[in-house]
Amino acid sequence: MEAALDLLGKGESLTSISLREVAKTAGVVPTSFYRHFSDMEELGLNLADELGMLLRKLMRAARQPDLPPKELMRQSVDVYIDFVLQHRNHFTFMCQCRTAGTPALRNAIRNELRFFAHELASDVRQTTLLPGISSQDLDTVCQLIVTTVADATIDLLDLTDQSPNVRQEFSLAVVKKLSLIWLGANAWTHVSD
Amino acid sequence: MEAALDLLGKGESLTSISLREVAKTAGVVPTSFYRHFSDMEELGLNLADELGMLLRKLMRAARQPDLPPKELMRQSVDVYIDFVLQHRNHFTFMCQCRTAGTPALRNAIRNELRFFAHELASDVRQTTLLPGISSQDLDTVCQLIVTTVADATIDLLDLTDQSPNVRQEFSLAVVKKLSLIWLGANAWTHVSD
DNA sequence: AAGTTCAGTGTACAAGTGTTGACTGAAAAT
DNA sequence: ATTTTCAGTCAACACTTGTACACTGAACTT
Numbered sequence A, B: 001m002e003a004a005l006d007l008l009g010k011g012e013s014l015t016s017i018s019l020r021e022v023a024k025t026a027g028v029v030p031t032s033f034y035r036h037f038s039d040m041e042e043l044g045l046n047l048a049d050e051l052g053m054l055l056r057k058l059m060r061a062a063r064q065p066d067l068p069p070k071e072l073m074r075q076s077v078d079v080y081i082d083f084v085l086q087h088r089n090h091f092t093f094m095c096q097c098r099t100a101g102t103p104a105l106r107n108a109i110r111n112e113l114r115f116f117a118h119e120l121a122s123d124v125r126q127t128t129l130l131p132g133i134s135s136q137d138l139d140t141v142c143q144l145i146v147t148t149v150a151d152a153t154i155d156l157l158d159l160t161d162q163s164p165n166v167r168q169e170f171s172l173a174v175v176k177k178l179s180l181i182w183l184g185a186n187a188w189t190h191v192s193d
Numbered sequence C: 001a002a003g004t005t006c007a008g009t010g011t012a013c014a015a016g017t018g019t020t021g022a023c024t025g026a027a028a029a030t
Numbered sequence D: 001a002t003t004t005t006c007a008g009t010c011a012a013c014a015c016t017t018g019t020a021c022a023c024t025g026a027a028c029t030t
Helices: A002-009 A019-025 A030-035 A040-062 A069-086 A088-099 A103-125 A135-158 A164-188 B002-009 B019-025 B030-035 B040-062 B069-086 B088-099 B103-125 B135-158 B164-188
Strands: none
Touching: A002 A019, A002 A040, A002 A088, A019 A030, A019 A040, A040 A069, A040 A088, A040 A103, A069 A088, A069 A135, A069 A164, A088 A103, A088 A135, A088 B088, A103 A135, A135 A164, A135 B135, A135 B164, A164 B135, A164 B164, B002 B019, B002 B040, B002 B088, B019 B030, B019 B040, B040 B069, B040 B088, B040 B103, B069 B088, B069 B135, B069 B164, B088 B103, B088 B135, B103 B135, B135 B164
16 A cells, blocks of 8 residues: 555556566565555555545644634644645545546545544534524534535645745635635625525 | 547546557558657547637627626526536546646647636626725636636536436536636635735 | 465467558549 | 658557466464
């Protein structure tokens, strides 16, 4: 799995990586691959599981003591950016397989993201933010947040210039989008439909 | 190019399609491929151009006479859904190559979407909607709208059940997200930062 | 101490891969 | 009328691909 992630980091996409390549970079003969997975797809599914673990870990890391909403958002985004860059290859995998890859893989990733959104919603529900929003609407908002962040991740991973000011600019752009969604969510609760 | 799109529609992803496969489904010997493209990547870039054309066509088709904003949104989303299903393979290509695919391809798609967002912004600017928003903020809003729609497209293309009620449910979900963004944009203009 | 599981090795095969060079015939340009 | 361009063909190359089978040695069970 590590070998596969390494290849992914080198610019290949999971669909274009061969079983033999994985075996070779793992320093192992091709037939040995079958001792662990019956298929490249199965390897992918295991990577998706690993990604799920990471997301849960991220969730715990991002939970902050009570802060003003604006500051909380800023801080969460920064934590996220750090986390992505620290697990670059896993997130490359996530972004790629969300759209390319076999249907089973796409579904696995989609489910992880859905779960993440759900967790986020249940976290928000236990705060005083967004009082009186319907459960369904809150889910919509959280889905929107998650897809927005996922989209930003694509750009983040493509960002070659890692200088602090470029990074902060990027961070601010994400925060801006999230703030906009947040404002919308607040306005939403004060509207009949 | 048609052959490549057909293969894409059959569940393959552009990165996993071979030159020979394309040639074969085009009913042509592999070497003939080189008469048209030097590379699979070049074929991809041409597909991206074609996609650009389609998006412009869509833009024209979606421009409606003055309507209440809510109704306009509903109608635009429906037009979009029809359009995507009518050009299924092109949009599959778009969704896949936005994240997977070579850097050059990713960039090409990204630019098409960026351009689309820009056009959208300039359209909105000529209406009475969102009065007094800064140019930069409007761009952010439109980017958010475009990425949200692009994300929805992934799900739309995976939607196997094409019954009218499922479709309408999907349409409503998208409209809901866009409305939320729209509300946020309105609230945004009445805020200092 | 003997047996079983486990992760690895080597060899082999049939297909499929990108790319090459030399050729053909029709259409377009001169 | 002759030349040039163009889209196609065929045969061949060196290489990579997934997968099968038989084997080996260490670790763990019993």
